[in-house]
Amino acid sequence: MKILVVTGRLAFDTVSRNVADSGFDVDVFSLPVSVAAFITPQFATRNLARESVKDYDLILLPGTVRGDITLVEKATGIPTFKGPSNMNDISLLLGLLDRIELSKTVSATERLVDAQSERAITEIRRDEENWRSLLKEHGGLLIGSNGHQVPIGASFPMRIIAEIVNAPTLELEKVTERARYYQREGADIVDIGMIAGQSSPESAQTIVEEVKSIIDLPVSIDTLDPLEIEAAVDAGADLVLSVDAGTLEEVAPYVLNVPVVVLPSNMRNGFIPRGANERVALLIANIKRATELGIEKIIADPVLEPVIKPGLLESLRAYKLFRDLDKNTPVLYGLGNVTELIDVDSTGVNGILAALAAEVGAQLLFIPEHSTKAKGSVRETSRSAKMMYLAKRRGTPPKDLGIDALVLKEKKWREPEYQERLSRGAKVIQAMPEEDGAI
Secondary structure (H helix, E strand, O other): OEEEEEEOOOOHHHHHHHHOOOOOEEEEEEOOOOOHHHOOHHHHHHHHHHOOOOOOOEEEEOOOOOOOOHHHHHHHOOOEEEOOOOHHHHHHHHHOOOOOOOOOOOOHHHHOHHHHHHHHHHHHHHHHHOHHHHHHHHOOEEEEEOOEEEEEOOOOOOEEEEEEOOHHHOOHHHHHHHHHHHHHHOOOEEEEEOOOOOOOHHHHHHHHHHHHHHOOOOEEEEOOOHHHHHHHHHOOOOEEEEEOOOOHHHHHHHOOOOOEEEOOOEHHHOEOOOOHHHHHHHHHHHHHHHHHOOOOOEEEOOOOOOOOOOOHHHHHHHHHHHHHHOOOOOEEEEOHHHHOOOOOOHHHHHHHHHHHHHHOOOOEEEEEOOOHHHOOHHHHHHHHHHHHHHHHHHOOOOOOOOOOOOOOOOOOOOHHHHHHHHHOOOOOOOOOOOOOOOO
């Protein structure tokens, strides 16, 4: 079968690459327009007729072309249909031509939903299964041991650390129940959140041991208390959150072989710089000191702060500045400070924060589900992280990837479809106004 794929100038190279190994005899034709979305049926008809297009079995126009494209088929005499809206999916469509019914009015993307999802899952699974070679080739860090390992780095989706907040105040059964829940929701690491100002090394040890015995994930300890860190590491904690200028000297002997998150602060003195430049300078100094003390597995946390007060934008600037200065150190990005402190649905907040995290090169996303309004945040953040990974991998916006985080809204009006389903087996009662106009 000989196929002509029509696009605009900006997408020409991308489309050409995507069809190169399709197994079909495919030509790519660029209309004299920069963006394919600007193509109309009339514009395509005039230009294809002018070029005397012939000897093709099929013409595929971009799925973004509005309206009915029958006009193009009549002018060329060649069967013409809409391809996908995102031309990165053209190779996927070509591989499914014998199984998909194309349309002259509806983008082929509508027919590719299941195939897109399968492709997305396959892409991610393939990289996860090849983690050893990817880690060796592109670098990164391995968290965990004894089969409960999670590789982090640019070659993998951002990993989710789910915090059990104030774990020592909960019954041990509730803690393990929470840990199992986080594993089901898509967490990659379960974090044991201790209580600031209340040193309890015995609790840290007991909880870490218990949680590690019932889940197949690495377990981290979330405390600045050196005694709790020592106890948790002795119990097998796979990651320490966190150390800073006030605790580095004391904690270093316990964490030489454990990944450690370093903060831009000295909390013993109550000091954390607010300006991005000052914060990054202290973070780099703390990382340098940690390295001098023999700590090798370091993760940087410039600290994401709440919106408005003290301000999200300046902390985001710190993340960007740090990554500009340090291309290699893994970065932790704490969504909880934003998600928990804004009265906006967590799905959208976590989605856009994950997108920003991807742009600043973060590898770990830290998220609790402390409040009722934040319930589901681990699942939302996990899906969002995978979306951003696929978007970066494919070089596209996080749209039409096969994975989404849509919950209450949909991307198209589907009432006719729902009405059709109802008509097949449900009684539809039409609400009628009363005489005074009320319903």
